[in-house]
Amino acid sequence: MKRDLAKIVYVPEGLQWKKVFRVMKLSTFLLFLFSAQLHAEGILSQPIVSSQQxxxxxxxxxxxxxxxxxxxxxxxxxxxxxxxxxxxxxxxxxxxxxxxxxxxxxxxxxxxxxxxxxxxxxxxxxxxxxxTLDEVVVTGYGTTKKKDLTGAVSVVKVSDVENMVSSDVMQTLQGRIPGVFITSNGNPNGGATVLVRGVSTLGTSSNQAARSGPLYIIDGMPSSQGNMNELSPQDIESIQVLKDASSASIYGSRAANGVIIITTKKADKQTTSVRARTSLNVKTWTKKPLELLNAREHGYAEWQAGRNDGNPEVNNRFYTYTDHQDANGNWVLDNIQIAEWLNDERTMRSADTDWVKQIMQTAIAQNYNVTVSTGGPKGRSLITLDYLDNIGTIKGTSNNRMSIRVNSDYSVIKDYLTIGENLSLTKNKRSDATSTASGAGLLTYAEHIQPIVPVYNENGGWGGNVGGMSNNGRNPLRMIENDKDNFNHILRMFGDVHLDLAILKNLHFKSMLGLDYNFEWSRLFMLPIIEEGLEDHTSRVINMSNRRGSWVWNNTVNYGLDLAGGDHHFDFLLGQEMTQYKMENMRVQRDGYPDFDPNYMYLSVGEQAVVLSPDASNEGTNYNGATEYRLLSYFGKVNYNYLNKYLVSMTLRYDGSSRFGANNRFATFPAFSLGWR
The missing domain is CATH 2.60.40.1120 (Carboxypeptidase-like, regulatory domain)
Known part of the structure; x- marks a missing residue:
């Protein structure tokens, strides 16, 4: 029989003794006694003078x-x-x-x-x-020195976050960028919400959350995805956030919610190196996401609700109350008696289950990264292999990610022509029991099921809500077990090839052709639900696939001009960009599987076709759909610097989209800013 070392500890508090009920480990208990001894001797009783004093x-x-x-x-x-x-x-x-x-x-x-x-x-x-002032900052389609900026641009110190283990690099930037709100729920699958302009960001209502994120630019290539789940923090060289219209308008309509520019690491031209790093993180809850009533408190709440409603009888099959009215006619509860058995069959004994605690766990995240880089007079290349195994603090959540990145550039004609590429391939395997195949979240079910319900019944089966309970919740641990083989797989190819041609002194032509393709598929198993008070023998397999991606081709001309001995400095940029995006998704499913082995449950062996429904949101629907659009843009920018003190910046972008009518295909996005130092 396990016995706790200490259930009651007395702590000196002034001249009085306060009884504290607590379960302690040996080390904590001894430390407590030592602290009490120091109090008794007056060592810890000396007054401390704060700065306010x-x-x-x-x-x-x-x-x-x-x-x-x-x-x-x-x-x-x-x-x-x-x-x-x-x-x-x-x-x-x-x-x-x-x-x-x-x-x-x-x-x-x-x-x-x-x-x-x-x-x-x-x-x-x-x-x-x-x-700091001479730092080069990546802005729209170019670079500039930090001291020459006139717009609102935040630069992130990547050295502060590159050692953090996270499925989404944006999670590691929480609280590090002034004015940018970054929130996440701790899910190992990422899903950070980024609001560059705070609560004023467009589309911040719950039904528009997917459209409230910023535009991500990675190595000059716009990302068609709304997150950075496939990018390792250790691959990043720098991050810049373009906040206001003057800095972000160069990207047109897509920059309505700000722009985040990410530059990945490049090899050093002078050295060859091999770098390996590994990390192991242990994660646990410091505070539960939900503090729920225990069985007795839940019973008290039911009694209070009944008396507030004026019910003459508040007893039920689970709780028996002894109460009375005081002199003022107010009901006073004297005692709560909890029934030993919750059902007539006596298979489910009453319990005091903390369902939130039951679905939580101490989690481990492992990351391994190997980088090989080499460089010489004519070029450089870098190859990075990264592996992440991130287990969530809620049971049934995980993210397994493998990626390879190749960045290189070579001087074909010395001082005139440089070509290169930035390419990455990432494979993710995710398990997310917080959003189950049955369509609802674990925390929701943990909130709904009553604490009086046990995890298991007396026969070793799953406990569950029975008739007469106020909430028809489901056993979240049973749901985790049923969904343990449900995974989401994502393969993403992202990158570009580019060239830089020096036509004349200070006159450069740059061209980039990039792609961002995402292949996502999953095979979800909906197994029979068998728990106390609830049975559903439906067995179903749902196959889902989603192919989406884009290609981008942009061309720019940059020219720098000095007049009057350098007192007047101009930077000119002219550019053109074409983008095409296409998405196709499909969902098919069948019911009726006599065997629940994942190696057996394929569509071809299902015994019953699911009845079609015209409502695509219905889980019994097979469907297939596609979306496609194109963008054509022209843009220009002029930066003027007088005496290295007064700064002027003007930007103009002309965007056209196939999603608008023929008479309103294009829109103009101008910006103007001044600065001095």
Whole structure:
């Protein structure tokens, strides 16, 4: 018989003793006793003075650079959220403790930290961070230095996330991009929701969630998928987020919800290297996704509901109540008696089941990555192999991903012609019991089934809701077992071939032909449902396939021009792009299988055809459909820099789509922005 080491622990609290009921491991119990001893000796009883208890003073100051006051510089008390920004004169005022540390920062400048030490007036001079300002940022169809940007562009430090294990790289960026909302449910299959413009993003209502995501550009190739499930964080060199219209409008109508530009790693031209890395992550819930009532609390809620409704009889076959009315006529519950058996056959004994806990598990995620790169005077190439095995914290969820990536470029004619390719092939195998073949989620069923129901009945079968219960939930563990062989397979080919031709000095012609094809298929088994109180002997196989993808061909001409000894600098871009997208899906199914072995359950051995329904959302429907559209675009951009201080950017895109009528096929997307530094 297993015995818990400690059920009751007494903790000193001032001069009183508080009883704490808790189950503890040996190490925790001993640590608790040690802490109690320190309390008794007064070692942990010394007062701690917080920063709020220090004397608060009002500090003032001016923040400047070499040219004068800096408007909008951040002044924050270190380690807190207490802060302000400088006004039009570069001045600030802030109340802080006398021993605080001020952190002063501004984009493009090196951060400074200043000890207050009781002083009240400060003069701060920030120095430009030349390393940051000279960083090259990938923008629409080109690159520019960070200091020359006039639009709202966020640059992500990939070094912060490349060691994280995730099925979707966007999950690792949560909280790292200002103004960008990234949410996920922890599912190992990815599915991060990205809102570049926050709650104002178009299509953020629940029925439009699929259209609220940004446009993803990978190595210059637009992605036709709405997620980054097939991309390993270790393959990424840089990520830029184009937020506002001035920076994103170069991509036209597809940029309505922002643009995320991803550049994958390239080989170093000077070295040959082999790099291998592996990681193992253990994941567990710090807090359950749903806190549900236990059996007694559920009984109390039923009693309260009955009395609130004025029912003269609140007892039922599962709960017997003893109660009375007080002097004011209010009902008071004295006792709850839970029935020992939930059915007349006495096969299901009452329990106190935490169904959410039952479907949770400690999960492990493994990642293995090998990269081989080589380079020389005429070219470079990089090959990456990546394997991810990501088990979810909800039973029955997993994602197994294998990928290979090849990036290379070669100088065919020195200083004139360069050709290259960025190609990847990814295979995913996913199991997602949170969205079962029966059409509903595990958490939903765990919420609906009552806690008084046991996982198993007395005969070893599955427990379940019986007649008389308020909710007809299903046993989520039985559902996990039934769906254990249901997998979704995805094969994705993505990449491009490209060339860069130097026609004249500072005049370049670039051409890229890219493809993004996705092949998805699954064979789902709907096995008979046999649990206490519910039987459905239907056996069904559902075969689904989806083929979708696009090809893109774009051509651009870039020209850089300096006038008046470099005081006036111009960058010109002209381009044209064609895109074609096609999707075809199919679903077929049959019923009536005498054997439930997955190696036997194929469509050809099903004994009964499923009756067709005109409603394509009905699960008894066989259907086949297709979608196809084309885009034709022309675009241009002019960047002007005067004295390396005043900046002007103008963008124009002319988009045409086959999805619109012949008289309204095209639309114009202009943008204009100014800046100075």
């Amino acid at each position: 220090q004397r608060s003073i009002a500090v003032k100051g001016v923040v400047e650079d070499n040219t004068g006051p800096i408007i909008g510089a951040n002044v924050i008390e270190k380690g807190t959220t207490n802060g302000t920004i400088t006004d039009i004169n570069g001045e600030f005022t802030l109340n802080v403790p006398s021993n605080a540390t001020l952190v002063i920062s501004f984009i493009g400048y090196s951060e400074q930290q200043i000890q207050v030490n009781g002083k009240t007036n400060f003069f701060v001079k920030l120095e430009e961070d030349s390393k």
